[in-house]
Amino acid sequence: xxxxxxxxxxxxxxxxxxxxxxxxxxxxxxxxxxxxxxxxxxxxxxxxxxxxxxxxxxxxxxxxxxxxxxxxxxxxxxxxxxxxxxxxxxxxxxxxxxxxxxxxxxxxxxxxxxxxxxxxxxxxxxxxxxxxxxxxxxxxxxxxxxxxxxxxxxxxxxxxxxxxxxxxxxxxxxxxxxxxxxxxxxxxxxxxxxxxxxxxxxxxxxxxxxxxxxxxxxxxxxxxxxxxxxxxxxxxxxxxxxxxxxxxxxxxxxxxxxxxxxxxxxxxxxxxxxxxxxxxxxxxxxxxxxxxxxxxxxxxxxxxxxxxxxxxxxxxxxxxxxxxxxxxxxxxxxxxxxxxxxxxxxxxxxxxxxxxxxxxxxxxxxxxxxxxxxxxxxxxxxxxxxxxxxxxxxxxxxxxxxxxxxxxxxxxxxxxxxxxxxxxxxxxxxxxxxxxxxxxxxxxxxxxxxxxxxxxxxxxxxxxxxxxxxxxxxxxxxxxxxxxxxxxxxxxxxxxxxxxxxxxxxxxxxxxxxxxxxxxxxx
Amino acid sequence: xxxxxxxxxxxxxxxxxxxxxxxxxxxxxxxxxxxxxxxxxxxxxxxxxxxxxxxxxxxxxxxxxxxxxxxxxxxxxxxxxxxxxxxxxxxxxxxxxxxxxxxxxxxxxxxxxxxxxxxxxxxxxxxxxxxxxxxxxxxxxxxxxxxxxxxxxxxxxxxxxxxxxxxxxxxxxxxxxxxxxxxxxxxxxxxxxxxxxxxxxxxxxxxxxxxxxxxxxxxxxxxxxxxxxxxxxxxxxxxxxxxxxxxxxxxxxxxxxxxxxxxxxx
Numbered sequence: 001x002x003x004x005x006x007x008x009x010x011x012x013x014x015x016x017x018x019x020x021x022x023x024x025x026x027x028x029x030x031x032x033x034x035x036x037x038x039x040x041x042x043x044x045x046x047x048x049x050x051x052x053x054x055x056x057x058x059x060x061x062x063x064x065x066x067x068x069x070x071x072x073x074x075x076x077x078x079x080x081x082x083x084x085x086x087x088x089x090x091x092x093x094x095x096x097x098x099x100x101x102x103x104x105x106x107x108x109x110x111x112x113x114x115x116x117x118x119x120x121x122x123x124x125x126x127x128x129x130x131x132x133x134x135x136x137x138x139x140x141x142x143x144x145x146x147x148x149x150x151x152x153x154x155x156x157x158x159x160x161x162x163x164x165x166x167x168x169x170x171x172x173x174x175x176x177x178x179x180x181x182x183x184x185x186x187x188x189x190x191x192x193x194x195x196x197x198x199x200x201x202x203x204x205x206x207x208x209x210x211x212x213x214x215x216x217x218x219x220x221x222x223x224x225x226x227x228x229x230x231x232x233x234x235x236x237x238x239x240x241x242x243x244x245x246x247x248x249x250x251x252x253x254x255x256x257x258x259x260x261x262x263x264x265x266x267x268x269x270x271x272x273x274x275x276x277x278x279x280x281x282x283x284x285x286x287x288x289x290x291x292x293x294x295x296x297x298x299x300x301x302x303x304x305x306x307x308x309x310x311x312x313x314x315x316x317x318x319x320x321x322x323x324x325x326x327x328x329x330x331x332x333x334x335x336x337x338x339x340x341x342x343x344x345x346x347x348x349x350x351x352x353x354x355x356x357x358x359x360x361x362x363x364x365x366x367x368x369x370x371x372x373x374x375x376x377x378x379x380x381x382x383x384x385x386x387x388x389x390x391x392x393x394x395x396x397x398x399x400x401x402x403x404x405x406x407x408x409x410x411x412x413x414x415x416x417x418x419x420x421x422x423x424x425x426x427x428x429x430x431x432x433x434x435x436x437x438x439x440x441x442x443x444x445x446x447x448x449x450x451x452x453x454x455x456x457x458x459x460x461x462x463x464x465x466x467x468x469x470x471x472x473x474x475x476x477x478x479x480x481x482x483x484x485x486x487x488x489x490x491x492x493x494x495x496x497x498x499x500x501x502x503x504x505x506x507x508x509x510x511x512x513x514x515x516x517x518x519x520x521x522x523x
Numbered sequence: 524x525x526x527x528x529x530x531x532x533x534x535x536x537x538x539x540x541x542x543x544x545x546x547x548x549x550x551x552x553x554x555x556x557x558x559x560x561x562x563x564x565x566x567x568x569x570x571x572x573x574x575x576x577x578x579x580x581x582x583x584x585x586x587x588x589x590x591x592x593x594x595x596x597x598x599x600x601x602x603x604x605x606x607x608x609x610x611x612x613x614x615x616x617x618x619x620x621x622x623x624x625x626x627x628x629x630x631x632x633x634x635x636x637x638x639x640x641x642x643x644x645x646x647x648x649x650x651x652x653x654x655x656x657x658x659x660x661x662x663x664x665x666x667x668x669x670x671x672x673x674x675x676x677x678x679x680x681x682x683x684x685x686x687x688x689x690x691x692x693x694x695x696x697x698x699x700x701x702x703x704x705x706x707x708x709x710x711x712x713x714x715x716x717x718x719x720x721x722x723x724x725x726x727x728x729x730x731x732x733x734x735x736x737x738x739x740x741x742x743x744x745x746x747x748x749x750x751x752x753x754x755x756x757x758x759x760x761x762x763x764x765x766x767x768x769x770x771x772x773x774x775x776x777x778x779x780x781x782x783x784x785x786x787x788x789x
Contacts, residue, residue, distance in 0.1 A: 071619070114623075119619050185580065324556030368584065376590075408576045411740065417623050421579030424589040428710065428758065451731045485749075488732050510543040 003294035016187075018127045018146075019163050020174045025239050030462075031503025033078040036124055036169040037383060038500070042237035042246075042302040044385040045251045045460045048343060051523060052463030056487045058523055062509065063099035065143070065518040070511040071496065074170060075124040075383075075457075078502035084127065084146075084513070085463035085518060086169075089136045091144060092124075096504040099520065103149035105134075108300040116163050116416055117185030123235070123381075123498075124169035127196045133177050135166035141179055141195055153200035157181065162413045163188050164449060171247065173276055176203055180232025184250040184296060187417035189395045190230030192247050192272075194279055204279030208232060208249045210269050215267035224261035227411050229253030230268045234381045236300035242331060242396070244282055245281035246303070246316060250296035256364040257292070259407050259420025264289040269297045271318060273333060283333030285291045286316035293298025293346065293404060294375040295321040302386040302393060303330055306440040310336075316440055319384050319395040321377025322346070325442035326354060341435055342397050347370050358516055364404035364420050372404035375422050383456035383498045385466070390480055391443055392436045394466050398445045398453030427452060431498065434458060434468055436483060446483035457498030467510060475512050475519065491519055502518045527704040563753065565633035577623060591620070596642040597787060599688035610633045616635060629741050642688050645742045651773070656781025668739075670764065678725065678739050679763060680706050684787030694779045699767035702759050711760050712736050714746065715753040724764075755778050 018034060026032070027038045030047035037044045051059065057136075069087045077084040082102065083094040091107050093102040109120075115137065126133040131152055132144045139158040144151055157179060158164035163186025171178040184190070190208035195201065208230030211217035220228060229252045236247035252261055252268040256347060269288035283434045288295045302317045316330035323344035327337040335354030347356040362371055376398060384395045402422040409419045426429070432450035437443065454470035465486070466478040475495060476488035493515025500511045510521045528604070558607050575584060581591030601616060602608035623631060624757030660666070666675030670683040687695070697704045710726040714736070722744055724736035733747045734754065739762065748754065770778065 114621050114624065116621060121616070282767045294708045402589075404586070405575070405579070407572075407579075412625060416577045416580065418576065418580055421575060421584045422589065423585065423587055426707070426754065449731075451729055470731050472728075474731050476732070485732070490730075490733075 001006035017130055017304060019129060020172070020267065023128075023172060025034070031506075032080065032241065034127060034500050035077070035172060036075055036126065036235045037237070037300055040173075040238040040240060042300040042383075042386070043304075043388070044300070044498065045387055046154045046385045048501050048503065048508045049462040049464075051461065051501075051510065053297045053465060053479055053486060053495075055461070055523060056465055058491070059477070059510070059521045060523070061284065061489070062475055062520050062522045064521075065094055065099045065101075067513070067516050067518065068334075069120065071119055071121060072514055072518070073121045073123045073167075073497045075516070076201075076500055076511055077125050077127050078500065079127065079146075081234065081504055083502075084125050085133055086122040086125050086134050088122050089138070089321070090122070091125060091134045091321060093146075093149060094518075096502070096509070099249065105144055105149040105151070107136050107140070108143065110138050110160070111162050114117060114414065115165060116183065116414070117181060118165075120167075121167050123167060126172040128177065131197065133170045133172065133197075135168060135170060135179055137165050137167065139164055139166060141166075141170065141177060141193075141200070143197070143200060150520060155195055155200040155202065155290070156445075157193055161230075163415070163417075166233075168233050171235050171238065171245070172197065173238050174240070174278065178236065178245055179246060180234070180236075180298075182231050182233040184229045184231035184233070184253060185255060185416055185418055186228070186403075186414065187227035187253045187411045188231065189226060189228055190232050190249065192232045192274065192279070192357070194244075194276075194364050206272070206274055207278045207521075208272070209346055210266065219263040219266040221260070221292060224341065227253050227417060228261065228265060228268065229255075231296070233296075233297065235300060237301045237303050237316075238276070239303055240316070243276045245276050246301045246330065247272055247274065248296070248298040248301065248318070250298050251291050251294045251440040253294070254409050254417050254419030255294040256306050256404060256421065258290055259479055262290070265291070269295060271297060271301060271323075271333075273330070285328055285335065285354065285480065286324075287318070287320045287324070288324065292320070292406075293371065295377050297321065297381070300383045301438070304386055304388070306391075308440055315409075315440065316482075317346075317386070317393060319379050319393065321373070321379060322356070323373050324350065324356070324376035325393075325395075325437055327440055327442065329352075331482070337441050341395060341437055341442055341444070343399055343401070345401070345406065348362045360396070364406040365400065366406060368403035368405050368423065369516040370401055370403050372401035373398060374424050375401045375404070376453070377487060380455070380457060382434060382496070385460040387457040387460040387466075388478055389462060389464075390436075390460075391439050393439045394458045394480075394482070395435050396454045396456060396458050397433045397435045397438060397447075399432060400453045401425050410471045430499065432470075434466060434478060434482075434483065436466075444481070448478050448483040448485065455496035456512075457495070459499035459501060461501055463508075465503075467499045467512070468501070468512065469512055471495070473514060475499075475514065475521075489521070491517065493517060528785070529667065544579070550608035565629070565636040567633065567637055567640070569630070570633035570637035573626070573630060574637055576640075578634075581620070586638065594638050594641045599638075599642070608639060622685055643687050646786075647691050647783060648690055649776070649783055651744075651776030651778070651780030653777070653781040653784045654773075656777035656779070657768065659778045660781055663766070663778075664767075672788070676741065678741070680709060682782065682785055685785050686783040687786040689777050689782075691783050694782050695775065697763075697776060698770075699777065700765060701763040705759065705761055711757040711762060713755040714744075714751055715716060715751055716746070717750050719752070720773050
């Protein structure tokens, strides 16, 4: 009997504590996936190599889990054999061997809740110590007991009735949980919040649209700042040495009509670096000043070090929605390099400081102005990947243009505040690609063409592989050095999520959400 | 922001089962929504502004589609009649399409009339004779490629509601010069297999790794792209012959009159 008990214990997953040090040292436990991008540097790279270029053609479905809701975008957290996933106002712990739920949690959505400009989705949880952190569409940050899914605390972050929402995975840093907000099409005033992990008490708030008297407010006119947008709906990155949180800020409002908001409209379409302890702005870099194309800078930034001009530099790279790839000094925010990585017709280039030089006739108009990329950009929220083995950044790239229109839109709280719209080019005039860029310069190394502009993120692995998905349901693996396709599987559902990799019982698995199903693959 | 737009597009696009019209029409003042004597006519100018403010983000500025489906079609997959369309606009399609809770009943009625008008060509008074046009349709072999009221072969687009989708000018253009008016999502392919076999047909589906088509005899083909020598997308080419010189001017009028009278099953 004792032997049986011992055997059962060894076969069962163990609920573990996740102190911040484990997340900082994520590379020491490559079989786990402890934060949104696996590491705090936003790499979405797995050091696991059991699945590699030689054997990936034998990859098979090991199990599948049916989500209760469609169109899932969640990136699971994986701890010692257990997967933690989320959906809209929902979360679950899944047994990594079977996919069977160990616990589930659901928060009712108020009947008067409205998503404005996006679907009912959630992109994943965060973990710290013995708690799982989840954002809800109706504006709460919720801490769940890792073992049972029971609610420990919930803190109201925002008021959904005026257009705010939350769809993102929180970022757990040392003792704090950082979150951002959605609502960039609803005339919100965006912010980034930090909460004490133990109590749920708000530690600090950084408003992305400066109020009167604050630096940057001079880039707004009149009351436009009050409805200026600047949503923060994609998880950022963290440098534990510099103790800086890096976070992308979304478009100004109204999106396509900038007449009422002359000026650069700081800090919309920017990367901001915030001091982790206080939320104080250390630096910002604005990619698209006075944006009129809905080109949020809400991307996962990739932090890496590289030698440039003979000197080792601490860098931050972003493949931006505006079709330019940027490399910044992550200590100072200074521009290091930048160039287009996809077709764009709105700028003639970047000046020496990285500021775009606008092309003529690139503004939305009453009659419509044809511009590349379209409003969803050359890439969107889904993650890129930085591979330290190849020194390449892999970006799921969208090659699509649109006619942009400008219209008048009066502001009405809790409703669309777009100021125009677009007509996309027909499907056969658009395509997609996985592009491999040299990390410190953005030089193209290879590209793998996709049938349509993608909505899925990228995972790279030490097995020399790049994984991603397509709108048509293909989940596939490419050779990380050449882009050659090595394996693909038809999931039957559009893929609009980020892949992850982890170990179960010492063997490597790959996970991806495809519409209603979470698939887990192994050899 | 447009966070989860993929989700919106995927769900809506997957729900579509109705062919779209290649000739987008301006909102029609003949919409059935306008024929109710009990209510005053909807303000279509105001409705257009509402559409551009609240609907164009997904459906395109003129309703031609984008992340959401095109509305240039006489039958909307999710709104069988005008009341259903008004209800859909008011309540949305959770979770992919938001509800318009903030609009008044009159504004919703106007918006519904505007949307209905996007996909419905108003009936026209035409010179030809529909009965003679039917005879021309039958003797010209149109049913070898088209289904009309359940009769014929489905290689080309179904014509059961073509009169509601296409104006007489559009029908004339198609009959005289089919390659100028290729319907949305109708693509002719010429494929060369690894062994050198050539297959021509209409694309049924395609992804990054595979492609499916149907040839004129109705045979289905499915290929892995990596096994093909060549895939030619014959954009701007139509398998339909031009009838401009094969028919007299009067015959053309008759045939157009017949096709324009095909406004779908009641």
